[in-house]
Amino acid sequence: MPLRLENISVRFGGIAALTGVNLEVADDSVVGLVGPNGAGKTTLFNVISGLVRPTEGSARFGDTDLVKGKIHNRARAGIGRTFQIPQPLHELTVRENLMVAQRFGAGRIDPSRIDEILDFLNLTHKADAQAATDLALSEQKALEVGKALATEPKLLMLDEVLAGLETSGKRAFMTMLARLHREWNLAMIVIEHDIETISRLCQRCVVLNFGKVIADGTPDAVFRDPEVRRSYTGTGAAEHA
Numbered sequence: 166m167p168l169r170l171e172n173i174s175v176r177f178g179g180i181a182a183l184t185g186v187n188l189e190v191a192d193d194s195v196v197g198l199v200g201p202n203g204a205g206k207t208t209l210f211n212v213i214s215g216l217v218r219p220t221e222g223s224a225r226f227g228d229t230d231l232v233k234g235k236i237h238n239r240a241r242a243g244i245g246r247t248f249q250i251p252q253p254l255h256e257l258t259v260r261e262n263l264m265v266a267q268r269f270g271a272g273r274i275d276p277s278r279i280d281e282i283l284d285f286l287n288l289t290h291k292a293d294a295q296a297a298t299d300l301a302l303s304e305q306k307a308l309e310v311g312k313a314l315a316t317e318p319k320l321l322m323l324d325e326v327l328a329g330l331e332t333s334g335k336r337a338f339m340t341m342l343a344r345l346h347r348e349w350n351l352a353m354i355v356i357e358h359d360i361e362t363i364s365r366l367c368q369r370c371v372v373l374n375f376g377k378v379i380a381d382g383t384p385d386a387v388f389r390d391p392e393v394r395r396s397y398t399g400t401g402a403a404e405h406a
């Protein structure tokens with residue numbers, strides 16, 4: 166059930182957040198989405214998850230039209246995502262947060278699936294903890310991934326989920342994500358600034374700059390590309406304005 170975006174453009178008033186973006190993501194792939202601040206990465210996630218309607222273009226996930234379909238159908242299309250700033254429902258426990266996400270995304274409550282998610286994310290001992298006050302940063306991040314998993318996705322989109330973790334925490338989290346891809350058969354799109362993370366986790370890397378795709382290839386090839394390097398140092402601005 167591939168994701169297929171064709172000629173996606175998004176404008177916010179005078180700002181072209183995305184211009185003519187084409188992107189296809191196969192069922193079994195892990196794709197890194199990188200680019201400087203303001204490049205349009207989160208806007209692209211918002212288009213795919215139906216939060217932003219593109220000014221132009223089409224987006225499909227399998228049979229589901231992500232642009233024109235009803236919000237309800239888009240939510241059940243099999244796409245799960247995390248947000249840059251973890252957004253737990255503060256007055257609820259960890260388990261309750263997962264149940265709310267499952268009911269919203271999957272349309273049912275399946276306690277055994279929730280137990281599986283808690284176990285996979287090493288959160289079983291925190292199942293009844295308050296999401297707002299009782300979690301370390303890495304556990305908050307794990308809960309954010311857990312909420313996306315509870316919606317029973319086929320495609321998981323992670324928005325800077327490793328940001329703020331120190332090196333060993335980052336590596337442990339990365340190993341967990343790689344297992345998730347292998348063992349749960351999930352395609353993933355990963356927004357991440359850390360080149361090491363992208364290189365270890367992703368077979369493919371797409372680079373956005375000023376709302377346009379400027380490179381698409383293996384992480385190795387992409388990070389050697391002079392245009393990509395210029396986009397990070399800011400010297401490519403004039404070419405894309």
Ligand SMILES: Nc1ncnc2c1ncn2[C@@H]1O[C@H](COP(=O)(O)OP(=O)(O)OP(=O)(O)O)[C@@H](O)[C@H]1O
Binds near residue numbers: 180181182200205
């Ligand atoms: N709701 C909005 N209203 C107006 N402008 C917006 C809105 N959302 C994003 N933008 C603008 O669109 C452009 C792309 O922003 P976006 O957040 O998608 O970039 P990004 O690559 O995710 O950046 P970062 O790495 O800083 O998160 C930016 O110029 C941003 O200011």
